Amino acid sequence: MASIFSKQKKEKTTSLHLKIDLHNHILPGIDDGAQDIDESLEMLEAYQAQGFTKIIATPHVNSERFLNSTDDILEATEIFLEAKEKENIPIQIAVSAEYYADKHLFYLLEKNDVLSIANKYLLCEFSFYFPPIDAKLIANEIKNAGYIPILAHPERYEYWFNDIKAFEKLKEYGFLFQSNLPSASGLLGPIPKHNFYLLANKGWIDFLGTDAHNAFSIYLMQNIIELNIVQKTLPRILNYYL
Numbered sequence: 001m002a003s004i005f006s007k008q009k010k011e012k013t014t015s016l017h018l019k020i021d022l023h024n025h026i027l028p029g030i031d032d033g034a035q036d037i038d039e040s041l042e043m044l045e046a047y048q049a050q051g052f053t054k055i056i057a058t059p060h061v062n063s064e065r066f067l068n069s070t071d072d073i074l075e076a077t078e079i080f081l082e083a084k085e086k087e088n089i090p091i092q093i094a095v096s097a098e099y100y101a102d103k104h105l106f107y108l109l110e111k112n113d114v115l116s117i118a119n120k121y122l123l124c125e126f127s128f129y130f131p132p133i134d135a136k137l138i139a140n141e142i143k144n145a146g147y148i149p150i151l152a153h154p155e156r157y158e159y160w161f162n163d164i165k166a167f168e169k170l171k172e173y174g175f176l177f178q179s180n181l182p183s184a185s186g187l188l189g190p191i192p193k194h195n196f197y198l199l200a201n202k203g204w205i206d207f208l209g210t211d212a213h214n215a216f217s218i219y220l221m222q223n224i225i226e227l228n229i230v231q232k233t234l235p236r237i238l239n240y241y242l
């Protein structure tokens, strides 16, 4: 009799994992993430230690701070892949970008000069200081170019603290939401944590990402992934299809 109960207890401790990251700054020397190839490889080792199998690199593309062209990103990717090959780390790599939603993005969309995720999605971010003047227009520009917009870390825009209506509108416009795992733990402050819970409890988180800028932050993921709110969110996210 005792053996049946102990078996049940053991099975209950199994937790879900995240194996595909669609938001990080692992490429060397082109934004505020890995500054050189050694740092990129440190990050890759951290991903391996955490059980990740696929990484989609998303360096910033921002006309004011990081004016990375598609060629710049592909060049950094080549350097990264060459070094990865030598280290023999079996993690699949894909490349995209995190586009700041401004006129420069519209210009790139018009030229069809963007790096999408899985030929289907486009990851974009808004200002942390003021809400976009016309979020609907941003969604439409991305959709008209043939992509589904993914909004990076909606929980981090503090001007939308507890603002269900604002998030509802963004969903209506067609944005999918990619939330940052560190937000769930409070590492990014109380407002991102509050909004992460709000979005998770509404079932509005479509993707989870690390938004990692260094190896240290990747090593923190395991404990964050085990949080109840993340475990509750994992079965319904779309990372598995990337």
Ligand SMILES: [Fe+2]
Binding pocket: 023, 024, 025, 098, 152, 211
């Ligand atoms: Fe990012």
